[in-house]
Amino acid sequence: MNWPETFGISWSAIRSHGLRSVLTVLGILIGIAAVILTVGLGLGTQKDVSAQISSLGSNLLIVSPGSATSTTGIRGGFGTSSTLTLADAEALATSVSTPDIKGVAAEKTSQLALTAGTANWTTSVTGVTPSWLSVRARTLSSGAFITNAENTNSSAVVVLGSQTATELFGSQNVVGQTVTINSKTFTVIGVLASVGSTTTSNLDDVAIVPMSTEANELVGGTSSATVSTVYIEAKSAAQLSAAYQEADTMLLNLHGITSAASADFTISSQDALVSTATSVYRTLTVLLTGIAGLSLLVGGIGVMNIMLVSVTERTKEIGLRKALGAPPWAIRRQFLVEAAILGLSGGLLGAVLGVAAALVLPGVIGSSVVVSPGAVFLSIGVAIAIGVTFGVYPATRAAALAPIDALRTE
Amino acid sequence: MVNNTIEISGEPRRARSGRGPEPRHAIELIGAGKTYRSGSIEFEALKGIDLTIDVGEYVAVMGPSGSGKSTIMNILGCLDTLTKGEYHLGGDDVDDLDEIELAAIRNEQIGFVFQGFNLMPALSAWRNVEVGMMYARVPKEERKVRAQRALERVGLGNRLENRPGELSGGQQQRVAVARALVGEPTIILADEPTGNLDSVSTADVLSLFDELHEAGRTIVLITHELEVAQRARRIVWVRDGEILRDEVNAA
Numbered sequence: 001m002n003w004p005e006t007f008g009i010s011w012s013a014i015r016s017h018g019l020r021s022v023l024t025v026l027g028i029l030i031g032i033a034a035v036i037l038t039v040g041l042g043l044g045t046q047k048d049v050s051a052q053i054s055s056l057g058s059n060l061l062i063v064s065p066g067s068a069t070s071t072t073g074i075r076g077g078f079g080t081s082s083t084l085t086l087a088d089a090e091a092l093a094t095s096v097s098t099p100d101i102k103g104v105a106a107e108k109t110s111q112l113a114l115t116a117g118t119a120n121w122t123t124s125v126t127g128v129t130p131s132w133l134s135v136r137a138r139t140l141s142s143g144a145f146i147t148n149a150e151n152t153n154s155s156a157v158v159v160l161g162s163q164t165a166t167e168l169f170g171s172q173n174v175v176g177q178t179v180t181i182n183s184k185t186f187t188v189i190g191v192l193a194s195v196g197s198t199t200t201s202n203l204d205d206v207a208i209v210p211m212s213t214e215a216n217e218l219v220g221g222t223s224s225a226t227v228s229t230v231y232i233e234a235k236s237a238a239q240l241s242a243a244y245q246e247a248d249t250m251l252l253n254l255h256g257i258t259s260a261a262s263a264d265f266t267i268s269s270q271d272a273l274v275s276t277a278t279s280v281y282r283t284l285t286v287l288l289t290g291i292a293g294l295s296l297l298v299g300g301i302g303v304m305n306i307m308l309v310s311v312t313e314r315t316k317e318i319g320l321r322k323a324l325g326a327p328p329w330a331i332r333r334q335f336l337v338e339a340a341i342l343g344l345s346g347g348l349l350g351a352v353l354g355v356a357a358a359l360v361l362p363g364v365i366g367s368s369v370v371v372s373p374g375a376v377f378l379s380i381g382v383a384i385a386i387g388v389t390f391g392v393y394p395a396t397r398a399a400a401l402a403p404i405d406a407l408r409t410e
Numbered sequence: 411m412v413n414n415t416i417e418i419s420g421e422p423r424r425a426r427s428g429r430g431p432e433p434r435h436a437i438e439l440i441g442a443g444k445t446y447r448s449g450s451i452e453f454e455a456l457k458g459i460d461l462t463i464d465v466g467e468y469v470a471v472m473g474p475s476g477s478g479k480s481t482i483m484n485i486l487g488c489l490d491t492l493t494k495g496e497y498h499l500g501g502d503d504v505d506d507l508d509e510i511e512l513a514a515i516r517n518e519q520i521g522f523v524f525q526g527f528n529l530m531p532a533l534s535a536w537r538n539v540e541v542g543m544m545y546a547r548v549p550k551e552e553r554k555v556r557a558q559r560a561l562e563r564v565g566l567g568n569r570l571e572n573r574p575g576e577l578s579g580g581q582q583q584r585v586a587v588a589r590a591l592v593g594e595p596t597i598i599l600a601d602e603p604t605g606n607l608d609s610v611s612t613a614d615v616l617s618l619f620d621e622l623h624e625a626g627r628t629i630v631l632i633t634h635e636l637e638v639a640q641r642a643r644r645i646v647w648v649r650d651g652e653i654l655r656d657e658v659n660a661a
Binding site for chain 1: 484487489490509510513514516517518522524528530532533541542544545546547550589593
């Protein structure tokens, strides 16, 4: 009995129990598709997050009010405390003791309603200094950005994100139009070029106003001098850690804090954000893949179950084949091949389903799915291995049947 | 109906190199005993029998159930081994062979015909006939030709592609006989071959055996029916694990 003949026999045995074989294959199929998809989704999300964080700007340090330690997480009122001020940002930008800092951009954000004609739109109205554009690596699609003069004069001018412009005016040609914020009329002087959204904020849905305008005209009160975030751009990637040290020292001095442990601000770098996010998603991926792997294991047990049924059901056939001169190894091989075919079919169909889902899913959930050919081939290999592994015991049992006992079965 | 026009070759055994002339004895049991053990209980199914069957003989092993004829069938068919004595099949000593060697002996030297036909329902007639040759590594084209010839020999030349379910009981048993013939075995071992057949099919199958005997085949028929046994040229009567009588059948 050569290999093609063995395959022929196994194939016809599988075909003669169509529904049962399909259900068995389904177990493997779902497992393989789940593994391909979860791994792909995990890798895709990691890629997305890295790309989004990088899109914030290059060589960037982010200073937030409140403190966080590296291991125990956030301490104090992160985001709510108002320990960072515009003066801090100015000091960081201008001091001689911060030679590695190229630019500083403070942001002061509040959610406000914008009105243009009859259109209403609530967005993040962000007060910034003119350096913001270069520090955040943004560009304008039309018009001009806020000037120093406008910032000094608390001018009623606004630069809109591309989405905000569309929402309010239905077009991008809006320079010169006016919008009303907090019953004050602002002139649109520019529109930002689109960069897409991050997981936490939509970078295209913003309204940028001069910092002084935001502080004096829109927010006012006691919190007028505080800022939400300060972005620091280092002169180069190599100078990032030096810039970090300088900013840290300076802010501790300005705030009169002697111990770094009790700092009332947090400086994080893009790299740190990327690696944190990546490690979170990696953990998630491992977890999900583990669950998918479990379903694969269950599929394997399904194969074993069906093969045992198949052996029991075909005891008489096995006896007959032995009487006709089949050596034990030929019987074992026949059942192993049968199990391997089930595994392979499940693997192939699972890979097809997984890849198809990976193509469709990004359009549905908006997250990319990265499927590497290596992962696909590996999972098909795993599927065959599962078939064979779980087929060994039933096949051995079949091969060990005594021909007389097997023939006697009715 | 059996096709009488097909010539059936006279001497079924091909010359085997290195073993000298063809053995005259197809089967030789010498002091053959078989004891089954189940826990502490021992049962002596075969009590040291001597039996010689020559090439070309048509022998019926006859006895009631429990007489030991099934044990003889299993021993002769190399499906089981003796616990005492010797068994020579076609000149080979088949005692002390392992499972793989026994499989090869069954494949080359024995053509089984079972009471329940034991055909594979998913396979067509000729595919059922070729199964043994697959294990003997006979090339595919040759297998088909030989399976076809064997089916023509039993009168089923027009039923090659039919599955067992599409054939009558008698036809199914003839497919099984074709399967037994096709490997040119030393003996054809038929275990109650007519047990599941009506009288017409029984006559049909038995006349096929007559014909094979005429053509020089060695046939051993295990049965408990006297009418069936009487078709053989020699009847070996078995009872309680011993040979009671061994007589030439005058009829």
